[in-house]
Amino acid sequence: MSVKEIPTKPFDGQKPGTSGSTLVIGGDGRFYSPEVVQIILKIASANGVSKLIIGKDGILSTPAASNIIRKFNANGGILLTASHNPGGPNADFGIKYNVENGGPAPESITEKIFAKTKIISSYKVIEAPPVEISKLGDTVYGPLKVSVIDSVKDYLELLETIFDFGLIKSFLTSHKSDFKILFDGLHGVTGPYAKAIFLKTLGLPESSVQHCEPSPDFGGGHPDPNLTYARSLVEVVERDNIPFGAASDGDGDRNMIYGAGAFVTPSDSVAIIADWAEAIPYFKKGGIKGLARSMPTSAAIDLVAKAKGLEYFEVPTESFGTGSDHIREKDGLWAVVAWLNIIAAANEQEKSGKLWGIREILNSHYAKYGRSFFSRYDYEEVPSEGAQKLVDRLNELIKSSSFSGKLYTSSGTGTTFAVANAYNFDYTDPIDKSVSKNQGQVVTFSDGSRVVWRLSGTGSQGATVRMYVERYVAPGAGEKELSRNTGEGLSALIDVALEISNLKIFLGREEPTVITVSAIGLSPSARVVG
Template sequence: MSSQVNQISTKPFDGQKPGTSGLRKRVKVFQQQHYTENFVQSIFDSIEPQGVTLVIGGDGRYFSPETVQTILKIGSANGVAKFIVGKDGILSTPAASNVIRKYKAYGGILLTASHNPGGPDNDFGIKYNVSNGGPAPENVTNKIYEKTKTISSYKVIEAPQVDLSKIGETTYGPSKVEIIDSVEDYVILLKEIFDFPLIQNFLTSHTDDYKVLFDGLHGVTGPYAQKILVDTLGLPSSSVQNCVPLPDFGGGHPDPNLTYAHTLVEAVEKNNIAFGAASDGDGDRNMIYGKGAFVTPSDSVAIIAHWADVIPYFKKGGVKGLARSMPTSKAIDLVAQKKGLEYFEVPTGWKFFGNLMDAGRLSICGEESFGTGSDHIREKDGIWAIIAWLNIIAAANRDSPNKLVGINDILSAHYKIYGRSYFSRYDYEEVPSEGANAMVDHINAALKTGSLNNTTHTAESTGGKFTVSGIYDFEYKDPIDHSVSSNQGQVITFSDGSRVVFRLSGTGSQGATVRMYVERYVAPEAGEKELNGNTAEGLKGLIEVALKLSDLKKFLGREKPTVIT
């Protein structure tokens, strides 16, 4: 059945440049006449959509249903043969990556602003993923951006809206639309990766002394957690909370960290929960938090790498290599060195991991921004990381029949082998762009002149002394496609092995977000007290020196960060 194709005149909008995870703006920006249509048409103008299959899904945030219909109308008019759409327009980002790969789709359009707040006055986002299931590389996103600057019209078909609530296939103009179960394919995938019988046996044997709680933060992963933790692993329904996805995430900030996932932290501490976990709005991030035990994302990915052989997927296929984003602590590097594995330091952005995975050189990787994953898909995966931890805990307890092994036990054992990388991140959100750029210029001036090299700085609060050993701007040459990514973050290193990283983030929707990362390494021979100390105390002096060297408070006009993780 054919439908009439209409050509709609339009004019370019400024600033439709996709960042590391697509285009993110306030909802009201996307609601402007022609704004969303322009960007969607620019995606189709940048690829070859005739006769292909595309996946559509997202985190269900405000303005998603309308945008799904827009994509269908424009995509069909541009020759897309088939759309695979998550029921109600919903697919977690990891699930979408899996669907693209499983059904060999040409790519996918994901409607998400990840961990950013949702609702009519908050954020919306659109990103394009390519055929490997991962975010579009820069050569594609740059092409999309160039199209947005010259667009003069977009095409739509005249057709009634598709009922996104009914699973099944229907004809839509010249295209086909298949509505699929948002959860089913993903659950099948995880069952192929992890030792579900081992996990289930442990959890059902310790229902009283090892409680589990997952907090969906009213993001997309609620139904996934319900299906896996309750329906499959047999945990009680009280083991999940805030698992109904809402367009505004219940008025909260769906970011799984100690600040925004306070509903999890409070419940874990109040109810003596041994294992707590949370995910973000679109399901690609995670936090592991038990009673009195917070696992930093840097430690989390290192521990998963260390324990990889208890996970069937890696026991069968082996671990090809390990990687982290540059700001992430070097904890995973130490695991790679001890196990004789290749390892990589890449810029922030999951697409850099994807190239290494496609080349067969990377299996496990992570970012300090609560993103952890492996080569099972080409996105970070919050639920995957949580089930990986449950697999590890179950295996640790299988091998320890006389003592219940918890999160802190696993952390302490890891530090005794590898040492500890004390690590924290300070986020300064929605600061004036002028001040953020001035701070970058200030650090660059010290880099160019070498004025800080070999200078020693004393932290007044602790008396600790830190000698600057160097400053550099991180640049990455991709070993697979040989592309070069410059200006990825400024790094100040110190003679004791400590380092501080300053980076402007591309995940915000307005203003600038400045992130400061601080890392101090303590060797395993330092002793239990030093290895298991308080993070804030362990980093206090280094943070003081970092703020002084960068003049951050002066440039940003902020005394305190928005979030500390």
């Protein structure tokens, strides 16, 4: 086989996000993924890579890929997914790079990749026919060894070492008439994984899953597991009064937990998983080494950490996800099975005969720890110039000596908030000492309320601005206050946040693209702006 050198030139916009390229190959099966797998094979073979491990048909969820990297001691992985820094004709293709620990590449690595894109003048490929990646087994491709593996097998084996599948199956079997579940794959990569977990391992009927066939265009939908884009789940759960529903995103690292009349925010979800950790064999055996949350999300997990005497951290990365140290990625299906394990354990402990589901676990948690009323407003594809002006205004306020102590009054409720502190969040990793700067603008108020703004994805296709608002209510406030509508609990703070940032003026938007809230007992239409 001959090696061909192809001239090229640097071009703009190629700075990687938090992931990128090496020896384990897979992705969400979206636009151009099969073709790119073949390109990677040609480049890898021509450039001295010794072995590629490829998910069958080029399919691997992000958590499954992280597990494969760790299990087989690979040097890293190329994940083909539009979840980060999307390109392609319809923002439907992207590349992430994970390093040898299975986690996303740190900025020190992505900056080096970015530097190479500025000076590249050619690249090598091997001239050979495509590799058959729909058939399991080993082959060679020039000097390169290629292993095509089952995309699901190793990940399922990992989950079976973590959770009490026997307890979950026993609970679901004994309550098959009054506790049904529904998982929506949103035509993303997790469909085959969900079928293996829910249908084969737990023995549930086919009706327990929907949209579990991966599709290059996600069935024409949007694979974000939130109340706007996962309407296909919400509508069926509400219509059929299903106690437990869940969804995952296109590449499998995020999740949504939703039962009839009750939605769980990621911040509440991770706090509840931490509180119930001893019900999960993995944590009962090995304990919890520490807890962490992303800076923008609510501090619900902090309260659990303090109560249990655990170390906890505030870190910069976020995207509606949950995970643990079983891999070095967020893991959507891990969180879904964790909730089923917790529900099964709660019902095993319950002596009154009352069936516990999502609502009961949420109410019990709020009664014990209080509730962080929390909402995230996503403004997608807004003008980059306006988004930058918003950030510039916030940074000016942060620097202003007169901002601290300033009073803002809600035009809707008349409630007044006093600014206590404002800062731009920077993070220093306690392990490798790497520094992540400008992770978001934060304003705190004297009553403990907090608002965070984050800008991402600036470029020719626009930007995304996310605004997070949080107000804490202590458990002593009583059930009525703790179970209030999230919109009621946050309306005054949202008014003030919009006034401080001039968001509507800068972005030219009256409403966000998506609103994510924590809510109990509301109709779905009360929670979403589409």
